[in-house]
């Protein structure tokens with residue numbers, strides 16, 4: 001068989017494995033509660049708060065779509081005209097320098113295009129009182145995330161083009177294995193390495209809440225090493241909590257905003273949801289699906305990237321040439337837009353399962369509903385967003401869906 005036939009075979013095997021794994025591990029049956037219950041939940045929310053949340057999202061919406069459009073347009077222009085190749089050539093003649101610096105240059109150009117929108121967005125979130133960040137703090141966060149992106153992106157670009165350089169016929173095989181390994185590594189390492197760049201974490205002081213959270217985890221069979229408080233209030237009023245780490249490094253992290261905005265019972269309810277993710281190994285499931293999907297994407301890139309018409313548009317001879325970075329960006333941007341809604345759908349089902357776990361563990365759907373109402377109100381979430389927008393982007397069920405699920409749960413157990 002030729003490398004190309006091997007690639008097609010490998011792609012089919014990977015996609016079949018992804019489909020089988022997803023079929024087995026994603027809780028597909030957890031559809032949202034009936035619409036009538038959701039409308040009923042909407043009626044229980046404060047009308048003024050709902051109007052304010054909708055106004056907030058109506059203000060953010062144009063910028064959001066403009067940024068998506070500009071990102072796509074820039075990627076297509078850089079990828080489907082020789083402009084991307086020209087940009088990469090500016091960084092010199094050596095293939096490795098072109099790969100890293102040329103790649104970063106292409107990304108910087110697209111980032112600069114959307115930077116004004118990010119600035120404008122910050123003015124909106126400050127005006128609505130969600131962000132508490134000064135321009136200095138905001139710019140600091142942007143620079144930090146650019147730095148993290150540049151380091152990661154540089155490693156990926158150097159790795160990718162080293163493989164295409166030394167194995168021009170079989171790079172897709174090494175690339176697929178490498179990217180799958182990277183996804184696994186990053187999902188374990190990134191929280192530990194990157195979280196402390198943005199926030200400080202301090203152990204929650206001894207007291208009834210800390211004791212209750214540790215007992216909750218123990219009772220759930222998901223022992224955690226510590227309960228940490230993140231100093232989120234220096235940038236946001238939004239509330240959140242999560243569980244990170246695996247096995248012996250697992251810890252519950254609670255935003256400090258949560259401790260001032262929510263009741264202790266509600267904090268317990270959120271933590272119970274997060275423990276559900278740990279108990280069902282959702283991070284591991286996501287990591288495996290991500291690794292299979294990324295490996296398949298590299299092989300698809302090889303197959304699509306051998307299409308002469310595309311290469312001619314980009315003014316390059318091969319997708320493995322660093323001058324084809326613009327084309328890589330265009331293809332991955334389009335792939336991301338297509339995969340996004342599928343990922344969001346899977347995420348919403350997984351979140352619904354963690355919600356059910358929270359209510360099983362606490363036996364308290366009333367507090368769960370109150371917590372959802374509080375989270376939605378404080379975070380200015382649109383409690384019942386437009387249907388298609390929810391389908392395209394939402395990683396979690398909407399506030400009214402989660403409140404309705406709590407009512408349905410309470411009905412079922414009584």
Ligand SMILES: [Zn+2]
Nearest residue numbers: 273277351354
């Ligand atoms: Zn969750």
